[in-house]
Amino acid sequence: MMSSVYSEGIMKDLGYLEENISKRPITEEIQPRCILFKTNYRSTDEAKNHIKKLEDSLKKYL
Numbered sequence: 822m823m824s825s826v827y828s829e830g831i832m833k834d835l836g837y838l839e840e841n842i843s844k845r846p847i848t849e850e851i852q853p854r855c856i857l858f859k860t861n862y863r864s865t866d867e868a869k870n871h872i873k874k875l876e877d878s879l880k881k882y883l
Contacts, residue, residue: 859871
């Protein structure tokens with residue numbers, strides 16, 4: 822499972838954990854249902870290939 826952004830080391834050091842601690846119950850509830858998608862593909866063709874794979878997976882499970 823991914824950790825919440827505000828709990829990453831650098832974000833703690835910068836004070837974001839303390840700043841966002843009141844939002845923690847909401848974040849901790851939502852975080853396990855989040856999906857992280859890569860967005861910086863080297864080319865449109867590479868992105869299209871991954872989009873096709875995602876579409877195929879969604880059709881299979883939905």
